Structure formats: C-alpha cells, structure tokens
Amino acid sequence: MGISEKDKPAASRQMPLAPGLSEQDTVTTGKPSKFRHWFAVGLSVYFVLLLAAGGIAVFFLWKHLEAYEAQSPATAVSRYVDWIQRGEWEAIYAQSDFEPDRLNTKEQYMAYLACLYNGERESMRTAERVSDQPDTKQYNLYMGDRKVTTLTLYPEGTTWRVETALTYQEPVVLTASPEIQLTVNGVAMTDLGIEPVEVGETYFDGPRDAALFPHMRRYTVEGLLNPPEITAATADGQEAVPVEEEDGTLFYYPGNPDEQQEMLELTEKAAKAYTQYFSKDAPKADILNRIYKDTPLYDAVKQSSNYWYGPHSSFSYQSFHIYNLQQYTPDDFTVEVAMEYAVRFYTTRVYPLHYRMRFLRIDGEFRLVSMVADDKVPENMTAKK
DSSP states (O other), X not given: OOOOGGGSOGXXXXXXXXXXXXXXXXXXXXXXXXXXXXXXXXXXXXXXXXXXXXXXXXXXXXXHHHHHHHTSHHXXXXXXXXXXXXXXXXXXXXXXXXXXXXXXXXXXXXXHHHHHTOSOGGGEEEEEEXXXXXXXXXXXXXXXXXXXXXXXXXXXXXXXXXXXXXXXXXXXXXXXOTTSEEEETTEXXXXXXXXXXXXXXXXXXXXXXXXXXXXXXXXXXXXOSSOOOEEEEOTTOOBOEEEEETTEEEEEOOOOHHHHHHHHHHHHHHHHHHHHHHTTSXXXXXXXXXXXXXXXXXXXXXXXXXXXXXXXXXXXXXXEEEEEEEOXXXXXXXXXXXXXXXXXXXXXXXXXXXXXXXXXXETTEEEEEEEEEXXXXXXXXXTTO
C-alpha cells in the first residue's frame, strides 16, 4: 500500500506555493526577497518626489500671491502713505508724473507736498472712493477726521502710480511801470512769455489824449503751486514799493531823491499859486502856466472867477504840509498838500485846505494835469496840533 500524505513525516511535507511564485522563490532561508526590497525603495522615492513637487508648488503659489499683493492698489497706497509719513519727498517725486517748469521746480513740488502733509502724519488713513477719472482708482487721504487731499492711482503695466491731487494758487496779478523789473520765483517776467496788458488809463487822468499817459503794464501769472517769491526793482537796484490792491499787487516806482526834491518844490509853487489866485493875491496866469492846457482842470480854472472874494490886508500860511508823494513811473507823481490859509481884514480868518494833485511829464517837464480840493486837513497837520 502506498503511504498517504498525512502519514508522511512533518519535515517531509511542504506548504503549497504562493500564487505567482515559483518553487525557487519560496522563502526557505528567512531573508526578504529582492522584490520587497525594491518596492520599498520605489515607494520612498515616490513620496520624496511628491513632497518636493508639493513644496515647489507651494513656493511658486506663495511667490505669485506675494507678487499679486505687491501690485495691488492697496499696497501702492500703503507704500505712498509710508513715504509721506517718513518725509521721503524724493521717492514721491521719482515715481510721480510731475514735470517741473520755470515757475514750479522739483524743489517747489517737494515743498508743496511738505506743506500739504504738514501735521500729525501718524494719524493718516485712507478710504477708497468712486473715481471721477476713467481707468483709475482714487482714495481720500485723512489726518484724523480732516480730509487732506485725494490720491489718484494710474495703472502702469502691472503696477500703480500714485499721484497727489495738486491745488494751484489763485492767479497772481502784478502791475508796474516798464522801468520796474519783475521776477517770479527768480525768473524775469520778460522770460516767462506772459503778454502784459496796458493799463495806464486805469491809473492816470487829466489829459484828454490818453497817449500822454505813462505806460503801466499788468501781468497775470497762473499755475503756481506755492505762494510766489516776487522781486521788483529798477535797473540800478532800487526796490519798488508793493501795495496790495483789490485785484492784485501794484508796485510804486521808488523815484530819484534829487528829482523828488524838485517835485516837492514844484508842488509848493503850484499849490500856493492856486490858493492865492482865488484870494486875489496872485494873477490867474501864475496857476494857468503850471497846468497842461488840454485838461478839464485848465478849462475850469480859466473859466473861474474870484470876484466874490472879499478884500483883505494880508495873507499867511499858519501851516503848510506836502506829503504822500508817490510815483507810478518816472514820468508822473501824485502828492497831497494840507494847509491853513489865513487872511486878515480887521480880523483873521483861517481856511483849512487840502489838495490832491497829479503831475505828468509832458514835453520834458512836469505839468499839473488834475486836482481835487477840499477842506479835510489831517488833524496832525494843523497849527493847533
């Protein structure tokens, strides 16, 4: 009889082969097979590569988000505000679209910003608003609760350029004679290309022929960021005297001291000739010879009469003052005269007289062309002062 399988000794029995393994692959020594070894290695490499790919993906995603954030309008505004708070006007100028010119230089632009943003810069905040310009974004900038200005953002490629809204000064109006040299921010008016307006008729009266009026020129300067630095002087360096008017600044001609002394002497003679004619103490010709003929003043004096003035034994000046001599040009002057004119006939009667007189240089000599007379003598110019 044959020996059955179960009757064989245990040592001689073998386990069935695992599916897919040959008899030679059967583990008989207790050591791992080559297949298991390379499978573990491959799995480890796979996980390493997967982790590396994930890390690279995260890195590039982070960089992309970082670049996106750097190019956002909010970041551009934040950077701009940071420049303001640190007073980095050079950085603001470098990225701006501001173009300097002869009146508004780079330095004046930066001075404008420093003045505009002067205050508690630490309290600055911004709030986006609806833009009033196409293809832009706008933010209001505040210091505390006070709105300072509006920032406008202009797209430039993948970034944004931030600009402060500029508010320019009101037009500056300057009036002076051609003999006064005007400069604005160090630039001569003649170099700015601004055409002056002739305004002689605004300042002079008297002659019926306006061609006799000295020249006065008015300049209007626009587009200034800051209050301008203005100089006004004659060719020999004498500074003109500025006077603020309703519509601008007028510059009086400084005048020549020697010539002004002659003007005072001429004024005294004309004023006394006029006064003494009406008191019958001087002939009419004395005053007419000092007045330019083609004027209403000449006609008025020529047609006047002093017959009504009573007789008297003497006259005198209890007070006599010439003051407020002013010149617009080398060829004109206005002056005021205040006096107390006393006439005596048994008793003395005192007349307070005040004249405002205008002279123009015509045919080489000064002639009286207009005059206003009243009795308003300043209190400090009376004999009883």
